[in-house]
Amino acid sequence: MRRPLRSWMAAALGTIVALGTVAVGAAVAGIAAAQSPPGDAPAGVTNPQRAWQNWTLNCQGCHRPDGTGSTGTAPSLAGTVSKFLTVPGGREYLGRVPGVATSALPSADLAELMNWMFWRFDKEHLPADFVPFTAEEIGRWRAQPLRLEASQMRSDLLKKADESAAP
Numbered sequence: 598m599r600r601p602l603r604s605w606m607a608a609a610l611g612t613i614v615a616l617g618t619v620a621v622g623a624a625v626a627g628i629a630a631a632q633s634p635p636g637d638a639p640a641g642v643t644n645p646q647r648a649w650q651n652w653t654l655n656c657q658g659c660h661r662p663d664g665t666g667s668t669g670t671a672p673s674l675a676g677t678v679s680k681f682l683t684v685p686g687g688r689e690y691l692g693r694v695p696g697v698a699t700s701a702l703p704s705a706d707l708a709e710l711m712n713w714m715f716w717r718f719d720k721e722h723l724p725a726d727f728v729p730f731t732a733e734e735i736g737r738w739r740a741q742p743l744r745l746e747a748s749q750m751r752s753d754l755l756k757k758a759d760e761s762a763a764p
Contacts, residue, residue, distance in 0.1 A: 641712030641729020648713035651706055656696065656714075664718035671696070672751060679715045679722035680758035687754045692730070692738030694747050704739065705732035722758075 638645050653662075659671035666673035681687030691697065691711065700707055708730040715723050743750065 639712060639716035642709050645713060648710050651702060651710045655700060655702060674718045676719055679719035681754055682724050684754055684757045689738055690750055690754055692735050693741055693743045695742055698739045698742030704736040708732045708735045
C-alpha cells in the first residue's frame, strides 16, 4: 500500500528537522565550548563558568561575544576595560555605567562578572595591584547610575589612562 504524498512529505520533513536540530545543537555546543572561559579562575571569580554564562545572557548581546561592542550603543571592552582601573574615578565609573547599574543580576554575581570581564577582555592593562570588585562596592555604586554623562565620562577617563601610560 502506498502512503499518500502528504504523509510521506511530513515524514521526510520530520527527519530533516530532527537532523537539522542535531546539527544546530552540535554547532551551538561547539561555539559555547570555544567561547567559554578556561578552567583557571581570576581574582574575584569563584565560578568562571557562571561569570561567562552571565556575560552571555546579559552583556554579549550589545558588547558582542568578543567584547568589541556595537557602534553607537555599547562601547568596546576589548583592550580597554582594565584601563579604567588605572585612573581616579575609573573603578566607580565601571560600577555606575547604565548596563551595570541597571542590570537585573544580583550585586555579587555582577561583581564576579566584572572581575571575569577584566581577565577575559583586557588582561594586558589589568593593574598588578588589582583588587577584585565586591558585591558591597557594586551595590553602592548601582544606587547612582550614570545616564547621559556616561559617554563623555568614558572618553575623559580613557584619555587620562592613555596619558598616564605614555612614556
